Amino acid sequence: MPSGGGGGGGECTIVWIRRDLRVEDNPALAAAVRAGPVIAVFIWAPEEEGHYYPGRVSRWWLMHSLSQLQSSLGSLGASFITKRSTDSVLSLIQVVKSTGATQLFFNHLYDPISLVRDHRAKESLTEQGIVVRTFNADLLYEPWEVNDDKGRPFNTFSDFWNRCLSMPYDPAAPMLPPKRIISGDVSRCPSDTLVFEEESEKGSNALLARAWSPGWSNANKALTTFVNGPLVEYSVNRRKADSATTSFLSPHLHFGEVSVRKVFHLARIKQVLWANEGNKAGEESVNLFLKSIGLREYSRYISFNHPYSHEKPLLGQIKFFPWVIDENYFKAWRQGRTGYPLVDAGMRELWATGWLHDRIRVVVSSFFVKVLQLPWRWGMKYFWDTLLDADLESDALGWQYISGTIPDGRDFDRIDNPQVEGYKFDPNGEYVRRWLPELARLPTEWIHHPWSAPGSVLQAAGVELGMNYPLPIVELDAAKSRLQEALCEMWQQETAWRASIENGTAEGLGDSLEETPIAFPQDSQMEVDQEPIRNNLATNARRYEDQMVPTLSASLQRVEEEPSSDRNSDGSSRPEVPTDRAMNPQPGRQTLNLLQTFRNNNIPQFNINLGLQNAHESTAESSSSGRRERDGGVVPVWSPSTSSYSEQYVGEDNGIGSSSSYLQTHPQSHQLISWRRLSQAG
DNA sequence: GAGGTTTTTTC
DNA sequence: AAAAAACCT
Numbered sequence: 001m002p003s004g005g006g007g008g009g010g011e012c013t014i015v016w017i018r019r020d021l022r023v024e025d026n027p028a029l030a031a032a033v034r035a036g037p038v039i040a041v042f043i044w045a046p047e048e049e050g051h052y053y054p055g056r057v058s059r060w061w062l063m064h065s066l067s068q069l070q071s072s073l074g075s076l077g078a079s080f081i082t083k084r085s086t087d088s089v090l091s092l093i094q095v096v097k098s099t100g101a102t103q104l105f106f107n108h109l110y111d112p113i114s115l116v117r118d119h120r121a122k123e124s125l126t127e128q129g130i131v132v133r134t135f136n137a138d139l140l141y142e143p144w145e146v147n148d149d150k151g152r153p154f155n156t157f158s159d160f161w162n163r164c165l166s167m168p169y170d171p172a173a174p175m176l177p178p179k180r181i182i183s184g185d186v187s188r189c190p191s192d193t194l195v196f197e198e199e200s201e202k203g204s205n206a207l208l209a210r211a212w213s214p215g216w217s218n219a220n221k222a223l224t225t226f227v228n229g230p231l232v233e234y235s236v237n238r239r240k241a242d243s244a245t246t247s248f249l250s251p252h253l254h255f256g257e258v259s260v261r262k263v264f265h266l267a268r269i270k271q272v273l274w275a276n277e278g279n280k281a282g283e284e285s286v287n288l289f290l291k292s293i294g295l296r297e298y299s300r301y302i303s304f305n306h307p308y309s310h311e312k313p314l315l316g317q318i319k320f321f322p323w324v325i326d327e328n329y330f331k332a333w334r335q336g337r338t339g340y341p342l343v344d345a346g347m348r349e350l351w352a353t354g355w356l357h358d359r360i361r362v363v364v365s366s367f368f369v370k371v372l373q374l375p376w377r378w379g380m381k382y383f384w385d386t387l388l389d390a391d392l393e394s395d396a397l398g399w400q401y402i403s404g405t406i407p408d409g410r411d412f413d414r415i416d417n418p419q420v421e422g423y424k425f426d427p428n429g430e431y432v433r434r435w436l437p438e439l440a441r442l443p444t445e446w447i448h449h450p451w452s453a454p455g456s457v458l459q460a461a462g463v464e465l466g467m468n469y470p471l472p473i474v475e476l477d478a479a480k481s482r483l484q485e486a487l488c489e490m491w492q493q494e495t496a497w498r499a500s501i502e503n504g505t506a507e508g509l510g511d512s513l514e515e516t517p518i519a520f521p522q523d524s525q526m527e528v529d530q531e532p533i534r535n536n537l538a539t540n541a542r543r544y545e546d547q548m549v550p551t552l553s554a555s556l557q558r559v560e561e562e563p564s565s566d567r568n569s570d571g572s573s574r575p576e577v578p579t580d581r582a583m584n585p586q587p588g589r590q591t592l593n594l595l596q597t598f599r600n601n602n603i604p605q606f607n608i609n610l611g612l613q614n615a616h617e618s619t620a621e622s623s624s625s626g627r628r629e630r631d632g633g634v635v636p637v638w639s640p641s642t643s644s645y646s647e648q649y650v651g652e653d654n655g656i657g658s659s660s661s662y663l664q665t666h667p668q669s670h671q672l673i674s675w676r677r678l679s680q681a682g
Numbered sequence: 683g684a685g686g687t688t689t690t691t692t693c
Numbered sequence: 694a695a696a697a698a699a700c701c702t
Contacts, residue, residue: 156693158693292693397693
């Protein structure tokens with residue numbers, strides 16, 4: 001390496017900060033501090049995320065979280081560089097060169113885009129003679145550590161989580177923050193000013209600060225408050241839509257402002273305490289809370305093992321589901337004008353605050369998929385754009401669960417009744433009244449089903465159905481029969497498809513074993529976020545026409561060459577989330593080395609090896625197929641096993657209902673049987 | 683406290 | 694809808 005030159009800065013370590021915006025229990029940072037002088041770097045390269053350009057509230061959070069981290073690092077003595085980039089890896093190389101650093105440390109991420117990008121970073125920098133080390137900061141256990149008795153990954157959450165809770169070793173104990181950091185020389189590496197907020201967004205964002213305080217020290221406060229307060233009653237309160245009894249940690253956890261291990265440890269300490277006191281409810285509360293932590297873990301686990309889970313069902317049957325492509329439905333849902341009060345209240349809360357109780361997330365997303373039968377990825381995208389804690393892995397898991405496209409997901413043909421759920425989660429109608437002022441005067445008896453209220457009641461409450469509050473956009477009975485028909489159609493299509501595969505005439509569908517994704521709606525059809533909400537919706541009645549909707553266009557605009565017009569399958573359109581674009585031009589090579597991105601801490605190797613060897617073979621082989629080349633052909637290394645995972649489910653009797661016996665009948669679940677066969681079909 | 687019912691939960 | 698848990702006799 002060239003020496004640091006006049007600056008004398010050489011021999012220092014770059015800590016690449018991403019979604020680990022904390023100084024406490026940050027393994028990459030701690031290791032770097034131990035190794036000598038440190039420079040922390042944050043690279044803002046949102047274009048790399050493709051469709052998943054962070055939404056307004058998410059960027060707002062990041063902006064504040066970063067500034068807190070910057071001042072904390074500063075007071076510890078470290079330099080913090082920020083870079084604006086369209087290619088993180090290139091920027092890293094530049095930073096390394098201009099600082100004369102010899103090492104790069106960072107913590108693992110598990111979303112599909114990061115997996116590929118981080119691997120590329122490791123490869124490129126290693127080639128430059130830089131020592132690259134990576135760490136687990138985000139999970140209790142790394143995905144490859146948690147396997148069944150045969151060394152294979154789990155396919156259901158409960159099995160996964162039971163194993164996590166009974167691992168032979170505990171999750172690493174949280175580390176204290178460094179006392180002092182020696183800074184590397186940044187004199188020749190200027191920071192870029194990062195802009196996270198557009199002018200038009202400032203008004204809306206100002207409101208967020210009333211309810212939320214981003215940043216690692218605030219995250220710690222939130223954790224302490226929760227653990228010492230609402231946690232003990234978590235099990236009792238958890239079902240109320242409207243209460244402040246959840247932990248509110250999810251945005252903090254998303255950005256890594258607090259370590260999940262610390263959360264785990266603190267909760268466990270309380271649990272032991274309450275167990276000794278014989279406080280059964282408290283003990284159970286901790287179990288339930290930890291389970292939600294476990295779901296977060298599982299979402300990373302899924303994403304790592306099945307890196308297309310944010311855009312493709314894990315179970316393949318739904319491939320042929322005839323989604324209703326109706327942007328008016330979509331719009332009504334977003335605006336909270338479906339005619340189902342609980343759904344509408346939730347959607348308006350989401351829009352106004354960027355937040356939604358987990359229960360309500362389930363209600364609105366289930367309504368979206370089962371009643372409206374809109375494609376789940378639209379809903380997921382909207383969540384991504386509007387949620388303060390938008391998180392690709394968690395949201396993908398959530399939507400796949402709701403859509404019934406994971407082995408332990410909701411039943412396909414089950415439709416939840418928003419009226420019933422309304423009385424379950426909001427028995428007194430307070431939540432609905434808060435978010436739907438136009439219904440505020442309706443008696444509780446009718447609040448969750450105004451359509452069946454007597455005219456006199458409606459009149460007394462000032463409700464005019466169809467005028468100031470809509471009639472149900474889809475009747476539940478109609479939804480049920482439409483869903484039945486849709487499922488029938490799906491079976492038929494699938495049967496036909498399977499037959500055509502067997503006859504070797506699978507042309508109409510090409511050789512694609514992937515679902516052809518339905519494009520997101522075009523910009524022009526989405527409203528624009530004209531004007532921020534200035535008043536508190538909670539107390540200010542507005543007519544529903546006033547309800548504003550965030551725009552998806554910010555995200556869509558950044559995606560170059562998106563063929564947003566082809567929303568029907570013609571077999572040749574590409575998946576629209578560009579995970580495989582401009583990421584890595586060498587599918588075959590990437591395969592083996594990818595593991596090394598992670599495996600530098602003597603990680604037990606388990607079956608990941610096996611899976612990857614297979615993946616390697618298969619990728620190499622399939623990369624010669626026409627389709628892959630046409631697409632520019634790069635796939636994260638796990639992709640083949642993902643495909644086989646879903647395809648094998650498809651191969652089951654009729655897919656549905658057979659998942660419980662799946663493991664017995666398919667011991668090789670994680671490998672690549674049908675991939676090869678199918679990729680040859682073209 | 684075994685056996686049958688109702689309620690709750692399902693990621 | 695089905696399983697688990699809680700609640701009855």
